[in-house]
């Protein structure tokens with residue numbers, strides 16, 4: 220560590236402690252499983268080291284709002300959740316599905332701080348990945364309360380909680396989650412002390428940041444629904460005759476593949492949703508708004 224100054228190393232030490240605290244609290248509150256807490260610690264550490272308080276504010280804007288909404292919906296969703304592969308308590312794969320694109324983008328801002336245009340794009344990709352994760356989580360939690368959701372492609376009514384189901388409530392919640400994330404990111408951008416790589420975003424007009432992050436978030440959650448309706452693996456229980464994400468149904472029967480690609484789980488769909496959100500934001504910044 221001879222070549223690294225104390226000022227440069229400080230965020231990484233602080234990030235290790237700070238994210239251990241948050242992950243520990245979430246584990247105790249039963250929001251995260253043990254593997255979820257370990258993954259959240261890693262994601263939090265790398266993100267805080269790369270972007271300090273702005274990155275922490277943005278990650279917490281996603282994490283706290285999603286945890287509150289999951290808790291609000293947990294009793295009502297008990298029935299629908301029986302067909303999900305996983306419980307409301309997030310595990311390591313779920314944390315990485317939602318957080319790895321944002322973490323990688325934050326690392327790129329830090330590593331390429333002197334390449335201003337590149338760092339700006341990576342900073343927008345960071346916020347848009349989290350906007351997509353927030354929009355998707357809000358849409359899932361609020362949308363599954365809608366009594367009659369419809370399939371995103373066929374428009375036919377489907378049971379609440381089905382992959383690829385959309386409703387007016389869910390769509391409005393996706394918009395709300397995306398605006399919430401983009402808004403807090405902009406507030407943090409001007410109110411908090413920044414690491415060098417992130418300073419470049421202050422030269423991007425605020426309306427441009429709000430638009431590219433906001434559209435990236437909504438677009439990413441839309442892509443999530445599309446992939447959930449098409450590529451995501453869905454099984455059928457031959458005994459109960461219902462669609463499920465589980466390989467073994469809660470009645471004890473082994474389920475049969477119904478449609479989708481074998482390795483495309485809900486976690487893969489979430490990962491691709493956040494990646495799409497980042498790509499949309501960067502393309503929008505480059506092609507439409509960057510002129």
Ligand SMILES: [Zn+2]
Nearest residue numbers: 456459468470
């Ligand atoms: Zn069954």
